[in-house]
Amino acid sequence: MFDISLFVLMLLGALLALAVYLPLRAGQLSLATPGFYTIGGTVAALLSTTVPELGGNEQTYPLTSVFLELMLAIPLVALLAFLIGKPVLKLKGIYLAIATIALVEILRVVLLSSPWFGAAVGIFAIPQPFEGPEGYAAAFAVLLGITAWGCQRLETEPLGREMAAIRNDELAARCMGVNSERVKLIAFVLSAIIAAAAGVLAAHFFNSWSARQASFDASITTLAFVVLGGSRTWLGPVIGGLVLTALPELLRPIGDLRLIVFGLVILLGPIFIPQGLIQQKRS
């Protein structure tokens, strides 16, 4: 039997993988994705549970209200990513990774310690815009479709090429007229927007939302999606996100060993499939 809820999780995994992929395409290993995802979800959870006007008169929560949440969460997160990205993206390689992990950790502690955001228990009874998982599957599929289409377009656009150039040789790229600071910042902000949009939908889907979303586990899990799938083309992270989300559910008996599976993927992936499952065609 095909489990539609699992399918929704797989689509969510693919979206988050694309969010990790974008900065990586420009050579930047940012692990901030779960942070922006959590902020998106928190905005949705707060608005839909505290603003009665958004509720409407129908049985289900109106889709227009979800859309409003997106319209609020996206600029908010974009602004935040811009402000954070400017200084943080000056860091290179592993230092950027560590700094972004720290940022997610800070966010988690802030959310945990503030009653406003539901503190440790989180925000409950988030209203449902859909009656069953089918509606969520459709909504996530649309969001993933738009995101993947954008990433695909990027591959043949100057911006995407500049990202590839920075990843290949940032110094040479700068000397060839690429404003690497700007390009990296754009990638970081776009990544944050994707994560936040996914968070808005996810908060409704999960029905509750808490600081636990912004965990170190989540950073590593989303990174594993991209390491497995590959980060040369948009299809890699999508496949990685779909497969690695489904895998532990299918291997449910192993329980918490799931994190070990991800760890092994991150450890062994670069050794055995350095470019990931989906590799770019070469001539």
Place this chain on the structure above:
Amino acid sequence: MIGSTSLELNGLSVRFGGLQALDQLSFSLQQGEIFGLIGPNGAGKTTLFNVITGLTAATSGEVRWQGKTTAGLRPDQLCNLGIARTFQNLRVFSDLSCIDNLQIAMGCNDRRTALELLAIMDLQEKGTHIAGSLAYGEQRRLELVRALATKPQLLLLDEPAAGMNPVEKQKLQVLLNTIRKQFQLTILIIEHHVPLMMKLCDRLAVLNFGRCIAIGSPQEVQEDPLVIEAYLGRGA
């Protein structure tokens, strides 16, 4: 416009800790000339390129480009102002195709121009090849044409003939003269191969320990006793 000043160095110095890499350099390039830079290893030649392209900041003094100081400008801004370069140790985008390499430098999707540029270097058949898979000489030419693709007025070449055989060096000399005319370039070139430089350059400057010890026509420089002692004297 030929004959007017394009690039000007004013008492330019660069210090790395205790090492004086460039020491009070002052000279200027005339528009349209091929200006050679020679000097022993570690003389500061590449460092000068790095300052001109905004990768290294001057400790004191300044570089002026088209009458304005370049202090504080980023490499990409200087590139957009018409200064392009190649690197001593090849830096093509080795994971990307030759066309991608050029399109990045051009900043647009114009595939036709990219192919036309590749044709100048006899690389038209390699358009979709991954740059890293090309032969060494081809990568050198790709890097040169990638610099041209930024539409420069000043082209900085850091040892373009390194690793080339005599036939290729001969071809390079012809090629540089051709592109200088075709693209109306001023060329600043670093090269250890002195005979090539004597034939190619309108003027030469000789660096030693960061200092300019001679400047002038190839004949003048060749006969300069300081130069013979510092550089040419050592079997070159």
